Amino acid sequence: MSLATTHVETRGAVAVRSVDKSYGNQQVLHEVELDVAEGEVLVIIGPSGSGKSTLLRTINHLEKVDRGTISLDGELIGYQVRNGKLHERRESEILVQRTEVGMVFQNFNLFGHLTALQNIIEAPIHARKIPKAKALARAKELLTRVGLADKADAYPRQLSGGQQQRVAIARALALDPKVVLFDEPTSALDPELVTEVLEVIKDLAKSGTTLIIVTHEIGFARDVADRIIFMDGGRVVEQGTPSELLTNPQHDRTKSFLSKVIEPAFNI
Amino acid sequence: MPSATNVTEPQAVQDPATVPAQQQVVAEPSQQTADNYADYAVVAARHPWRWVGTVIVAAIAAAVLYSLLTNPRWEWGVVAQWFTAESILRGLGQTLKLTLISGSLGFALGFILALMRLSSSPLFSSVSWTFSWIFRSTPLLVQLLLWYNLGYLYETIRLGVPFTSITFAEFQTTSLISQFAAAVLGLTLNQAAYSAEIIRGGILSVDQGQIEAATALGIPRWRRSTKIVLPQAMRAILPTAFNEIIGLVKGTSIVYVLAYSELFYTVQVIYNRTQQVLPLLLVATIWYIVITSVLSVAQYYIERHYSRGALRTLPPTPLQKLRAFFATHANTNSSKGQL
Numbered sequence: 317m318s319l320a321t322t323h324v325e326t327r328g329a330v331a332v333r334s335v336d337k338s339y340g341n342q343q344v345l346h347e348v349e350l351d352v353a354e355g356e357v358l359v360i361i362g363p364s365g366s367g368k369s370t371l372l373r374t375i376n377h378l379e380k381v382d383r384g385t386i387s388l389d390g391e392l393i394g395y396q397v398r399n400g401k402l403h404e405r406r407e408s409e410i411l412v413q414r415t416e417v418g419m420v421f422q423n424f425n426l427f428g429h430l431t432a433l434q435n436i437i438e439a440p441i442h443a444r445k446i447p448k449a450k451a452l453a454r455a456k457e458l459l460t461r462v463g464l465a466d467k468a469d470a471y472p473r474q475l476s477g478g479q480q481q482r483v484a485i486a487r488a489l490a491l492d493p494k495v496v497l498f499d500e501p502t503s504a505l506d507p508e509l510v511t512e513v514l515e516v517i518k519d520l521a522k523s524g525t526t527l528i529i530v531t532h533e534i535g536f537a538r539d540v541a542d543r544i545i546f547m548d549g550g551r552v553v554e555q556g557t558p559s560e561l562l563t564n565p566q567h568d569r570t571k572s573f574l575s576k577v578i579e580p581a582f583n584i
Numbered sequence: 585m586p587s588a589t590n591v592t593e594p595q596a597v598q599d600p601a602t603v604p605a606q607q608q609v610v611a612e613p614s615q616q617t618a619d620n621y622a623d624y625a626v627v628a629a630r631h632p633w634r635w636v637g638t639v640i641v642a643a644i645a646a647a648v649l650y651s652l653l654t655n656p657r658w659e660w661g662v663v664a665q666w667f668t669a670e671s672i673l674r675g676l677g678q679t680l681k682l683t684l685i686s687g688s689l690g691f692a693l694g695f696i697l698a699l700m701r702l703s704s705s706p707l708f709s710s711v712s713w714t715f716s717w718i719f720r721s722t723p724l725l726v727q728l729l730l731w732y733n734l735g736y737l738y739e740t741i742r743l744g745v746p747f748t749s750i751t752f753a754e755f756q757t758t759s760l761i762s763q764f765a766a767a768v769l770g771l772t773l774n775q776a777a778y779s780a781e782i783i784r785g786g787i788l789s790v791d792q793g794q795i796e797a798a799t800a801l802g803i804p805r806w807r808r809s810t811k812i813v814l815p816q817a818m819r820a821i822l823p824t825a826f827n828e829i830i831g832l833v834k835g836t837s838i839v840y841v842l843a844y845s846e847l848f849y850t851v852q853v854i855y856n857r858t859q860q861v862l863p864l865l866l867v868a869t870i871w872y873i874v875i876t877s878v879l880s881v882a883q884y885y886i887e888r889h890y891s892r893g894a895l896r897t898l899p900p901t902p903l904q905k906l907r908a909f910f911a912t913h914a915n916t917n918s919s920k921g922q923l
Contacts, residue, residue, distance in 0.1 A: 378800060414801070417800075428794070428894060472893065
């Protein structure tokens with residue numbers, strides 16, 4: 317909350333500046349430049365290994381970048397400018413920054429030993445120091461919003477994949493993040509469970525929170541995105557509105573990717 | 585999405601062609617037989633060899649029990665006489681105290697060592713590794729004697745700033761290291777070295793995604809380790825940890841070398857005086873069995889506690905099973921008839 321007061325006018329604008337990232341001698345991000353406006357819904361598509369997930373993970377500092385900077389509402393993630401130098405932030409400060417960025421994982425990653433409700437209140441109470449009663453009320457409200465009010469006391473393993481992912485979304489929202497990152501949120505789900513999760517995300521897209529979504533669901537991207545970027549080989553190859561990028565791609569790489577992703581749905 | 589219905593249709597067309605052929609094959613041998621067996625009585629399969637095995641095992645068990653009860657040299661009267669003697673109970677109390685203190689301190693230190701070993705700091709990790717290496721590669725007996733004789737190596741223990749003459753406090757080592765202190769020190773450090781590895785194994789068994797999710801939520805490191813990772817690691821830790829604790833209960837008997845009056849040393853002192861060696865060893869043995877049994881029951885319930893969330897439904901406790909057994913058999917005995 318204290319951080320938000322200094323940036324009342326903007327909420328959730330992300331700026332990625334010439335970010336490089338390598339694992340060993342394999343470079344996964346090349347000079348990535350990206351601006352996400354406040355409240356924008358950005359969808360990232362691209363083949364596996366194109367650096368989509370890595371880019372997402374650098375935004376909440378789960379991965380350190382090798383070069384370049386990422387900022388949220390003008391504040392650098394993981395670093396601080398002092399005397400013309402970038403000082404690495406202390407872990408406690410990074411933790412505070414992370415609470416501003418929610419993340420939803422492909423494999424849900426709900427805490428298996430905690431109930432749905434306990435999963436949601438954990439971070440608000442222990443990372444944000446919100447009083448328990450307040451956190452509980454907010455958690456119940458969020459569970460209702462994702463349609464799982466009756467599953468508050470269920471453990472993750474007692475829930476279907478779709479239900480688990482909806483709890484995970486509620487957990488990410490419990491911190492009132494400025495940005496929510498989705499890392500292939502429906503890839504681990506049975507086809508008939510995908511819709512229920514996408515509905516929740518669509519609903520969220522209308523709420524004005526900045527969303528950055530990595531997905532293979534092209535139809536969903538078309539519906540929900542303000543802008544789509546196509547990544548390949550660690551680079552942003554092309555970007556545009558859904559209609560521009562999906563129906564009239566400029567680059568050969570984009571064309572061939574889209575032909576593989578979109579065609580099979582009509583052909584089988 | 586609409587294409588999904590198109591996908592299934594061609595298969596649906598193919599199916600009717602193959603199904604009748606299969607049905608004919610099945611239908612021929614059974615001819616006109618009705619498929620309704622609801623009225624048939626069920627005859628349980630017989631296991632004659634199981635009965636033979638049962639008789640043999642029962643005979644052996646009876647023979648062992650008979651010899652235990654009737655061989656006068658076991659001197660059960662002496663066992664009974666000493667079993668609850670005040671000195672024995674005092675020794676038992678010391679054994680429990682040593683187990684409790686060294687067990688809890690050992691596991692607490694083991695947890696810290698496991699975290700150090702898994703930390704990204706090469707210093708922490710190698711200090712932890714060296715600790716486990718030293719304490720696992722030297723005999724506990726030697727460690728205990730070494731701690732007890734620390735006063736010979738270092739006459740005084742000084743609390744101050746290293747390499748300077750600044751001293752806050754200075755102790756006579758022999759006054760600091762009593763038998764009890766040496767026993768606790770030896771058992772704790774030894775236990776810590778083993779439990780560090782057990783806890784590390786448990787932590788490694790927890791999905792990396794759990795740590796990642798906790799990190800992404802901004803949950804502080806210590807809470808992440810103790811409230812997210814450790815409870816889930818417990819399922820892997822507990823069975824081996826209880827092995828260790830049960831080993832420790834009996835392992836405390838080794839501190840008899842320090843003439844510390846725990847259960848085993850007490851028993852020795854008594855039988856050296858009365859020459860009733862076997863009955864008194866039996867007294868100690870039975871007490872160890874009692875402690876171990878209590879721990880085994882505790883283990884069952886603690887493991888059950890930590891399997892919350894890991895299983896869709898918790899298995900029934902033995903008590904619940906017993907109740908269910910009697911509940912069903914009370915109903916079915918009358919209808920089934922007797923074998």
